[in-house]
Amino acid sequence: MNPDYVIAFLASTAGAATPLVLASSGELVAERSGVLNLGLEGIMLVGAVTGFMATVSTGSLTLGLLAALLAGMAMSLIFGFLVLTLQTNQVATGLALTLFGIGLSAFLGRDLVGQTVAPIAALSFPVLSDIPFIGPLLFRFDPVVYLSLLLVVAAGWMLARTRIGLQIRAVGEAPHSAHAIGMPVIGLRYAAVLFGGAMAGVGGAYMSLALTPMWVEGMTAGRGWIALAQVVFATWKPRNVVLGAYLFGGVTVLQFHGQGMGLAVPSQFLSMLPYLATIAILVIICRDPKTILLNKPMSLGQNFKAD
Amino acid sequence: MSRLEARPAPSRAMMLASPLIAALAMLVTGSILFLLLGQEPLHAFYVYFIKPATTLYGVGELLLKATPLILCGVGLAIGFRADVHNIGADGQLTVGAIIAGCVALYFDGVEAPWVLPLMLVAGALGGMAWAAIPALLRTRFNTSEILVSLMLVYVAYLLLSYLVHGPLRDPDGFNFPQSKMFGDSATLPLLVEGLRVNAAFLLSLAGVAGAWFFCRHTFAGYRMQVSGMAPAAALYAGFSAPKNVWLAFLVSGAMAGLAGVGEVAGPIGQLQPSVSPGYGFAAIIVAYVGRLHPVGVLLAALLMSLLYIGGEAAQIELQLPSAITGLFQGLLLFYLLAADLFIHYRFKPRVRVAPAGKTAATPEIAA
Numbered sequence: 002m003n004p005d006y007v008i009a010f011l012a013s014t015a016g017a018a019t020p021l022v023l024a025s026s027g028e029l030v031a032e033r034s035g036v037l038n039l040g041l042e043g044i045m046l047v048g049a050v051t052g053f054m055a056t057v058s059t060g061s062l063t064l065g066l067l068a069a070l071l072a073g074m075a076m077s078l079i080f081g082f083l084v085l086t087l088q089t090n091q092v093a094t095g096l097a098l099t100l101f102g103i104g105l106s107a108f109l110g111r112d113l114v115g116q117t118v119a120p121i122a123a124l125s126f127p128v129l130s131d132i133p134f135i136g137p138l139l140f141r142f143d144p145v146v147y148l149s150l151l152l153v154v155a156a157g158w159m160l161a162r163t164r165i166g167l168q169i170r171a172v173g174e175a176p177h178s179a180h181a182i183g184m185p186v187i188g189l190r191y192a193a194v195l196f197g198g199a200m201a202g203v204g205g206a207y208m209s210l211a212l213t214p215m216w217v218e219g220m221t222a223g224r225g226w227i228a229l230a231q232v233v234f235a236t237w238k239p240r241n242v243v244l245g246a247y248l249f250g251g252v253t254v255l256q257f258h259g260q261g262m263g264l265a266v267p268s269q270f271l272s273m274l275p276y277l278a279t280i281a282i283l284v285i286i287c288r289d290p291k292t293i294l295l296n297k298p299m300s301l302g303q304n305f306k307a308d
Numbered sequence: 309m310s311r312l313e314a315r316p317a318p319s320r321a322m323m324l325a326s327p328l329i330a331a332l333a334m335l336v337t338g339s340i341l342f343l344l345l346g347q348e349p350l351h352a353f354y355v356y357f358i359k360p361a362t363t364l365y366g367v368g369e370l371l372l373k374a375t376p377l378i379l380c381g382v383g384l385a386i387g388f389r390a391d392v393h394n395i396g397a398d399g400q401l402t403v404g405a406i407i408a409g410c411v412a413l414y415f416d417g418v419e420a421p422w423v424l425p426l427m428l429v430a431g432a433l434g435g436m437a438w439a440a441i442p443a444l445l446r447t448r449f450n451t452s453e454i455l456v457s458l459m460l461v462y463v464a465y466l467l468l469s470y471l472v473h474g475p476l477r478d479p480d481g482f483n484f485p486q487s488k489m490f491g492d493s494a495t496l497p498l499l500v501e502g503l504r505v506n507a508a509f510l511l512s513l514a515g516v517a518g519a520w521f522f523c524r525h526t527f528a529g530y531r532m533q534v535s536g537m538a539p540a541a542a543l544y545a546g547f548s549a550p551k552n553v554w555l556a557f558l559v560s561g562a563m564a565g566l567a568g569v570g571e572v573a574g575p576i577g578q579l580q581p582s583v584s585p586g587y588g589f590a591a592i593i594v595a596y597v598g599r600l601h602p603v604g605v606l607l608a609a610l611l612m613s614l615l616y617i618g619g620e621a622a623q624i625e626l627q628l629p630s631a632i633t634g635l636f637q638g639l640l641l642f643y644l645l646a647a648d649l650f651i652h653y654r655f656k657p658r659v660r661v662a663p664a665g666k667t668a669a670t671p672e673i674a675a
Contacts, residue, residue, distance in 0.1 A: 039454065088649070092393060093596055097641035100592070101638025101642060103586075104633070105634075108635045223462050226459065277463065280460075284449045
């Protein structure tokens, strides 16, 4: 096998993994606070379309990412209002958000089909980027790739070491006890859900601004759902999110590199791989109920009402 | 400022009224949206929501589009009642269509009355088989049925895409990715000459009746309802959760599979790269808006069908984007979930309680 090909494969894995790193780490924080947001797919789509829209009209990728961040927060604010303030069922509301996001993104993006933007450019570090093998593998990515990894570290540190992280975890494990000692349960959950939405929005925009710099209806193709599965795979621990996302990134890019690497399989079957891999990994992780029960936030999916 | 107060018992009136409130809110939002898009709202409203139902042909189209929504919606509702969430009906529909299509193409040229029933059975079994995967993984390995059934939707789409691009492609079809047209014996009979609505609609009505009987008069139906409403009580009574999961998935998978047969043996008449514009997902909304009740699902499916037809009409007559349909669908579900608040809470004018300290004797939510 051609070593250039291996490098290209490994390098594009990082790109494919980045939307998942972003969306999963955001959802992880939300789930740690006890809120299951099944609307991730819808948020990512709206993020993808608003990010693209803002970049096309302003010419600035930074503003595009910022717009996607705000759009993701707006979407999760709808979710938060329904689930946290109006106490609606989390599963039904999350599904509603996804269906709404699919419709809304298609509606907003109707005039954008066929347009392109210059994708987010890769960074180039003096000397480092030119080291053979290591250079292209470590020092030639765009800033979002590095930021997403920093973000996981920051999220992990926040959850484990800061006061607000402790509070978020307390609210996710035992909201009634947390409320009894004066923690603002609903407020903390709002914060966690908004953070999750912001990250999913940026994750979606990364797809439309970096991976395939264009807007196509339904272009996330289930990434939001895979990101949800990633949180289970990570057993709600931030560091595992990176591992899972890069694993899935690798499986995803197989469909583009598979035939080049000599796999004589129809493209549709290679495209199935990420979905089948998600199922396989869920089975492996969930098979042992103890792993799940030990790590899953106790109040995940349950609404809290102060009484 | 007023606040919400918990009702002593859920309001039955609000339970029935909330879908209507949701539909009304959606219509109001729709009118505002029409206005923003530069349309005359009343005219757009008429074209979108009223006109499709004013002609006989329009009513036929309405029933045609409602058919897969009823079939999928009724099946999903049975599971949702027991808190079993099958989100993959679109995949089960697709596999049902594939299997029925294989039967139709295998017996191509055979003019016999048994071809169509065989397709229906095969399609239902195909949907069931696809639904059995998340059921098995959930009961055996504790895997989220939501995520697994959803992943399988994408797998089913890709499987169909492979088949119509490859083995099942019509050799005389100028390389278009589609199968041969099905023969007469593999096509569902029309209900009324001149309309496109076919016998699958009767099948969906039978599904509604069957589901109503199941929920109302069978022990399994009762068991599932208890499991959904009071999981602890169900556990105490020794009701088996795996049984509920299996039943919910097999029933909804079979119904979705039938819906798939209804499409390919009906209006489409062949296998194409896509056989459903997301009926399986719209059916989730249908199930909730229909209050998870078979008759409610029937009405909700008609409303949702109107959204599809109206969307097409608005696209042609008003040059409105077709994506507006999906937007309305999502909004409808949002409004329903929000309106459901009033089933358990009611408005109460704010009463000043001196000094503003701990006043909450009853659960309340600031509104």
